[in-house]
Amino acid sequence: MSSNIYIVFYISLCFFSLYKAIGSRGPIDTTLGFASQPLDQSNFDIQKPYDVPLDQRYNFINGVHKLWVFKTDKPHTRVSKTKPRTEIRIRGYDYSSGVWQFEAYGYVPHGTSGVSVMQVFGSNPPYSTTTMLRAYRNNLYYYRKHVILSNIYNKWFRLNVIHDVEGNTVKVYIDGVLKYEGRGRGGKSHYFKCGVYSQDDGTLYMESRWKNIRILKQT
Numbered sequence: 001m002s003s004n005i006y007i008v009f010y011i012s013l014c015f016f017s018l019y020k021a022i023g024s025r026g027p028i029d030t031t032l033g034f035a036s037q038p039l040d041q042s043n044f045d046i047q048k049p050y051d052v053p054l055d056q057r058y059n060f061i062n063g064v065h066k067l068w069v070f071k072t073d074k075p076h077t078r079v080s081k082t083k084p085r086t087e088i089r090i091r092g093y094d095y096s097s098g099v100w101q102f103e104a105y106g107y108v109p110h111g112t113s114g115v116s117v118m119q120v121f122g123s124n125p126p127y128s129t130t131t132m133l134r135a136y137r138n139n140l141y142y143y144r145k146h147v148i149l150s151n152i153y154n155k156w157f158r159l160n161v162i163h164d165v166e167g168n169t170v171k172v173y174i175d176g177v178l179k180y181e182g183r184g185r186g187g188k189s190h191y192f193k194c195g196v197y198s199q200d201d202g203t204l205y206m207e208s209r210w211k212n213i214r215i216l217k218q219t
Contacts, residue, residue: 026176026177027175027176027177028173028176028177028178029176030101030103030160030162030171030173030176031101031103031160031216033218033219034099034101034216034217034218034219035216035217035218035219036214036215036216037093037214037215037216037217039090039213039214039215041060042091042092043090043091043092043093044065044088044089044090044091044213045088045089045090045091046058046067046086046087046088046089047076047085047086047087047088047089047195048067048069048076048085048086048087049069049073049074049075049076049084049085049086050074050075050076050077050078051074052073052074057069057073057086058086063211063212064209064210064211065088065195065209065210065211065213066207066209067086067087067088067195067196067207067208067209067210068086068196068205068206068207069084069085069086069196069197069198069205069206069207070084070204070205070206071084071198071202071203071204071205071206072084072204073198082197083197083198083199083202084197084198085195085196085197085198086195086196087119087193087194087195087196087197088193088194088195088210088213089121089191089193090102090191090192090193090213090215091191093191093192093215094189094190094191095165095189095190095191095217096165096188096189096190097165097166098165098166098217098218099162099163099164099165099167099217099218100162100163100165100190100192100215100216100217100218101160101161101162101163101214101215101216101217101218102118102120102159102160102161102192102194102213102214102215102216103158103159103160103212103213103214103215103216104158104159104194104210104211104212104213104214105156105157105158105159105210105211105212106118106156106157106159106194106208106209106210107154107155107156107157107208107209107210108135108140108152108153108154108207108208108209109153109154109207109208109209110138110153110154111153111203111205112135112153112196112203112205112206112207112208113135113136113137113138113201113202113203113206114134114135114136114198114199114200114201114202114203114206115134115135115196115197115198115199115202115203115206115208116132116133116134116196116197116199117133117134117135117140117194117195117196117197117208118131118132118133118159118161118192118193118194119131119132119133119192119193119194119197120132120161120163120170120190120191120192121190121191121192121193122187122188122189122190122191123184123185123186123187124185124186124187127185129185130163130170130184130185130186130187130190131161131163131170131172131184133148133159133161133172134199135152135208136201138150138151138152138153139151139152140152140174142172142180142182146179146180148172148174148179148180149174149179156211157174157175158173158174158175158176159172159173159174160172160173160176161173161192163184163190164184165184165190168183168184168186169181169182169183169184170182170183170184192215194208194210194213195208195210196208
């Protein structure tokens with residue numbers, strides 16, 4: 001009898017451990033314990049090639065920010081030596097301490113490749129960013145090292161990026177599931193960006209779309 005009880009207990013413990021393991025990989029609400037900060041269009045600073053009108057690289061229709069750029073475009077200022085971009089630079093929420101979170105729904109159309117679609121800007125030299133999410137051939141990468149999401153083309157995904165300044169950590173979630181956790185790159189000032197910023201092996205035309213953008217701070 002005692003051996004049967006032990007077997008039942010052991011099996012139950014195994015099922016519980018399996019359930020816990022599976023559950024821990026499931027979606028979570030990353031915004032619990034965070035306070036959403038007020039945002040309006042004035043917080044969205046659009047950086048685009050300096051020699052073209054805004055409406056030729058950006059529009060905002062039915063709540064969706066559409067941003068596009070060409071590999072042959074100029075940089076965002078006359079003096080910049082960087083590659084072409086059309087990005088939303090979040091204004092009003094630069095930070096140097098605390099735990100901050102970017103949340104939005106992103107969309108990358110078929111064919112866009114070799115481009116950064118989201119950044120946590122700011123780091124210690126020689127780097128300029130703490131986080132960069134790049135689209136390469138239908139996959140979303142953390143820089144070029146870790147695949148965050150496969151088969152990204154032509155579908156919406158919810159992106160949550162959490163940056164703990166003092167802890168020097170970054171977490172990336174897709175649809176509530178943790179896809180990356182790693183060290184930050186230090187730095188004294190940070191802010192969030194999204195859109196398209198040409199990288200190595202960029203396609204001629206690059207585009208991303210964003211909606212329901214939120215900035216949150218841990219309470």
